[in-house]
Amino acid sequence: MKVNRICCIGAGYVGGPTMAVIALKCPHIEVTVVDTNSNRINSWNGPLEDLPVYEPGLKEVVGESRGKNLFFSNDINLAIERADMIFMAVNTPTKKEGEGAGMAADLKYIEACAKTIAKVAKSDKIVVEKSTLPVRTAEKIKDILGKYGHDEVQFEILSNPEFLAEGTAIQDLFKSDRVLIGGDETDSGQKAVQALVDIYAKWIPIEKILTTNVWSSELAKLASNAMLAQRISSINSLSALCEKTGANIDELSKAIGMDHRIGPKFLKASVGFGGSCFQKDILNMVYLCKYYGLEEVAEYWHQVIKINDYQKNRFAQKIIDDLGGDLRGKKIAILGWAFKANTNDSRESPAIYVTKKLVDSGANVKIFDPLVSLSIIMRDIEDFGININACSICNNIEECINAVDLVAILTETLAYKDLGKDLSIYDGRGINKEAKYTIGK
Numbered sequence: 001m002k003v004n005r006i007c008c009i010g011a012g013y014v015g016g017p018t019m020a021v022i023a024l025k026c027p028h029i030e031v032t033v034v035d036t037n038s039n040r041i042n043s044w045n046g047p048l049e050d051l052p053v054y055e056p057g058l059k060e061v062v063g064e065s066r067g068k069n070l071f072f073s074n075d076i077n078l079a080i081e082r083a084d085m086i087f088m089a090v091n092t093p094t095k096k097e098g099e100g101a102g103m104a105a106d107l108k109y110i111e112a113c114a115k116t117i118a119k120v121a122k123s124d125k126i127v128v129e130k131s132t133l134p135v136r137t138a139e140k141i142k143d144i145l146g147k148y149g150h151d152e153v154q155f156e157i158l159s160n161p162e163f164l165a166e167g168t169a170i171q172d173l174f175k176s177d178r179v180l181i182g183g184d185e186t187d188s189g190q191k192a193v194q195a196l197v198d199i200y201a202k203w204i205p206i207e208k209i210l211t212t213n214v215w216s217s218e219l220a221k222l223a224s225n226a227m228l229a230q231r232i233s234s235i236n237s238l239s240a241l242c243e244k245t246g247a248n249i250d251e252l253s254k255a256i257g258m259d260h261r262i263g264p265k266f267l268k269a270s271v272g273f274g275g276s277c278f279q280k281d282i283l284n285m286v287y288l289c290k291y292y293g294l295e296e297v298a299e300y301w302h303q304v305i306k307i308n309d310y311q312k313n314r315f316a317q318k319i320i321d322d323l324g325g326d327l328r329g330k331k332i333a334i335l336g337w338a339f340k341a342n343t344n345d346s347r348e349s350p351a352i353y354v355t356k357k358l359v360d361s362g363a364n365v366k367i368f369d370p371l372v373s374l375s376i377i378m379r380d381i382e383d384f385g386i387n388i389n390a391c392s393i394c395n396n397i398e399e400c401i402n403a404v405d406l407v408a409i410l411t412e413t414l415a416y417k418d419l420g421k422d423l424s425i426y427d428g429r430g431i432n433k434e435a436k437y438t439i440g441k
């Protein structure tokens, strides 16, 4: 089966970069990215300097293909109708209400997508799950497509989870460790799998393209994120023990990571992991385990989240204790709002949590991040119920650290490495040599 046209629903951190790279590597395929948010689409069509997602290398890739075989459009129905293959890359946040609230993934956007595809499609389509989804979601999508679709139209559902990390998305897409494609074991399922393999094979060595059944692929994404997060919680739990015993967490990480069976990556102690995926995916997996009656397994993975919460809290509490327990009249600089360096994304960022706790204890905070926009910081402050009157947002580092009692480093942005000796620096990322307190030391 040859794919000539691709549509991707969801022009976010995943859909945008992934489709830009597919368009670049497959100039013979027309790729159209659509989104219900027309402002987002307008920004994707606007100046390359102001794309809605910041990723190193992204603007160059978009600049290469946009208007040739890469399009961003508000006409969702037309793009679906014309496509042979449709990627679903809409967000799947943790459910806020109803059964599984606070844990299960909210599939309402995925379900809405499936309904739209079913109603609009008049020819056969391959539907690809790109968003991270609970295992067995393909079954749900199949039901919706069957219920609302035209009788003569055939759908094949594939799972093709993304493994890109923000800040290195383009690099990760160019040189993936693996591409995972799950499909039905039927003849038509295997043909659909092959169609997607052929696309990735344009730039990924074939031995790195792994094909599995749909359920393994869906679960592998959740499990991969859970294992990565588990390493961070493991090292973060040990950082607390280091502080009590005089061991140094960086030396410990190095010593542990030199064992080739363990390896050195994802062993950097921090104020905690953030990002749109880790917490959401683990909670989702915990919910699934409970659903299947696997209480012990659920509790094991839940502990990864609990240690992460403990670590964010521990860092903020250390500041509060060192400042005498009462932060009224104290001014604190918050350096870094994004959940990690090289991204403008602040979803689940530890900085938000730490700021809330400091402000709730009476502090005034000054916030600076070189990549996160004022509007996003304001949105987070409002969404998390942080007292806005206690916050000011700065335009540069100098302004932020001027006349403060303490500086808290919450994102590992290189610019925060050398701030000088005279400040009282609390470093949650282990990057500043002059820090008075560094997590795990």
Ligand code: UDX
Residues within 6 Å of the ligand: 009, 010, 011, 012, 013, 014, 015, 034, 035, 036, 037, 040, 089, 090, 091, 092, 093, 109, 110, 112, 113, 130, 131, 132, 162, 276, 277
């Ligand atoms: C999302 C999920 O968070 C992640 O779990 C999954 O692996 C991939 O999709 P991301 O791309 O970072 O990741 O989300 P986001 O930047 O919020 O983009 C989703 C886009 O989908 C938004 O632009 C939103 O407007 C759009 N959307 C959402 C639709 O076009 N239609 C909908 O019905 C819902």
Ligand code: UDX
Residues within 6 Å of the ligand: 162, 163, 164, 165, 166, 167, 225, 228, 232, 265, 266, 267, 268, 269, 270, 271, 272, 273, 274, 275, 276, 277, 278, 339, 340, 341
């Ligand atoms: C993650 C996965 O890495 C990626 O494969 C998946 O597709 C999406 O989720 P992302 O959340 O973008 O990617 O970033 P990642 O680099 O994994 O970092 C997540 C968080 O962990 C960040 O807050 C980061 O600062 C923190 N981290 C990472 C640590 O605290 N220590 C480490 O050693 C590594």
